[in-house]
Amino acid sequence: MSDAKSCAPGCDRKALERAFDIADNPESLAKPVRTREIVVGRADEIPVGGRKIVQIDRLSIGVFHLADGFHAIRNYCPHQGAELCKGSVHATHRPGPTGEFTPGLEGRVLRCPWHGWEFDIVTGKGLYDARSRVSVYEVKTNEAGELVVLV
Numbered sequence: 001m002s003d004a005k006s007c008a009p010g011c012d013r014k015a016l017e018r019a020f021d022i023a024d025n026p027e028s029l030a031k032p033v034r035t036r037e038i039v040v041g042r043a044d045e046i047p048v049g050g051r052k053i054v055q056i057d058r059l060s061i062g063v064f065h066l067a068d069g070f071h072a073i074r075n076y077c078p079h080q081g082a083e084l085c086k087g088s089v090h091a092t093h094r095p096g097p098t099g100e101f102t103p104g105l106e107g108r109v110l111r112c113p114w115h116g117w118e119f120d121i122v123t124g125k126g127l128y129d130a131r132s133r134v135s136v137y138e139v140k141t142n143e144a145g146e147l148v149v150l151v
């Protein structure tokens with residue numbers, strides 16, 4: 001008997017559902033308190049859909065300009081350490097009945113360039129492993145139009 005609620009072949013349904021749960025309710029994630037403000041460039045140098053990879057001490061971070069604003073995520077894949085932020089950005093599909101494809105997380109899924117693990121840029125949550133997550137950082141724009149990342 002087949003499961004009427006399967007997702008794509010190879011998909012970890014539990015992980016995908018967890019990623020969407022967090023995307024729908026990001027307050028459910030415990031967030032570390034970060035107070036160090038670092039200017040990483042000007043907001044107008046990154047167009048919507050663009051990104052900039054910055055180095056802050058030993059920490060490499062990707063700053064992405066998504067449709068809803070700026071987001072920052074650690075440039076390190078928890079699988080085998082690839083530069084995650086050099087991967088492609090796209091969407092995924094929400095879990096649903098077999099044969100039904102409902103787009104989700106459009107423009108905010110980052111795919112690792114090495115082996116294709118995917119992460120939600122906004123929450124850092126992995127889409128294929130319910131336990132995986134990459135650190136994300138708050139990004140603000142100051143009065144001078146500069147991007148400020150809290151680390």
Ligand code: FES
Binds near residue numbers: 078080081115117
């Ligand atoms: S190093 Fe990122 S998926 Fe393998």
